[in-house]
Amino acid sequence: MVPDAVDVGGLSVSGLDRTIIDRARYESLESALATCDSALHLDLVEQSALLAQIRALPSRSRGCRMAELVTLLADGKAESPLESLSRTRMFQLGLPMPELQVKFYDASGFIGRVDFFWPQLGIVGEADGRMKFRVTEGQTGDAAEEAVWRAKRRDDRLRRHPDVREVGHWDWGEALDSGRFAAVLGDLGVRPVRGIDWPVPDGALPRKSRHISVIERHTK
Known part of the structure; x- marks a missing residue:
């Protein structure tokens, strides 16, 4: 039934x-x-x-x-599978929980809406798939070049914002590999913290919810 x-x-x-x-x-x-x-x-x-x-x-x-x-x-608030995967890795690696889709403004107006923001660290994280810079049919390579230029200008404005210390990006390959992902976030300054601030059920977490690299890290 x-x-x-x-x-x-x-x-x-x-x-x-x-x-x-x-x-x-x-x-x-x-x-x-x-x-x-x-x-x-x-x-x-x-x-x-x-x-x-x-x-x-x-x-x-x-x-x-x-x-x-x-x-x-x-x-x-998650807008893509890559954002969901990234958040899964953050949880599994014991990283602090970020805020999602935070909007930033400066004297010139709206800067942009970022995928992840750790206000206590002043760090912005962006999960970037290749589709963001792909040239669609009928367009020239100039379109992709313009997209990259706009992204750089946006990052520059974000770094000048008083609440932002650093901006980092990662892609599917880095998010799929928990070791590489931990290194990317660690270089930005997002590192494991004691205690957990993620919303979780009471009691022990299901073993299945933990990534193998995380299990190894705590058992060596």
């Missing part, structure tokens, strides 16, 4: 809330968080409804704590 079934074209399928929860129960933290972030960003679900789905599951159901962790970490 399909849980919380809805009819789609004559087929009985589980509702979106339950589908997201089931994915969170069985998939990796990276994949589950990207799914949940996207659903919240598109206003397809509400966090309270997802938590209610988890609490309605039979006691000791497999993956319940993992689903609760994913739901608590999820944030509709």
Whole structure:
């Protein structure tokens, strides 16, 4: 029997809330968080409804704590899978939790909206996919060059902002490799902290939620 079934074209399928929860129960933290972030960003679900789905599951159901962790970490402000992956790595590496999509202004007006900001450190982080600088059909290489120039000017203005000390960028390759990602953030000045300021369930975290490199780092 399909849980919380809805009819789609004559087929009985589980509702979106339950589908997201089931994915969170069985998939990796990276994949589950990207799914949940996207659903919240598109206003397809509400966090309270997802938590209610988890609490309605039979006691000791497999993956319940993992689903609760994913739901608590999820944030509709995330705008791309790369941002979700980046936040997953930050959590797994024990880095301080950043603010998302923070807007900056200066005397000339709006500078931009940044992916990640650590106000206590004065550090801005940007998750950049290659698509940002890709030349679309019909455009010349000048378009990509202009995009790179605008990005540099934007970074310069951000660094001159009184609340910003440094601006850093990373891509998919660095976010996928937790060691490289830790090095990128460490060079910026974002390093592990004692205690955890991320929203997490009470008790021990699911072992599945931790990246292998993080497990090794704490067991050597």
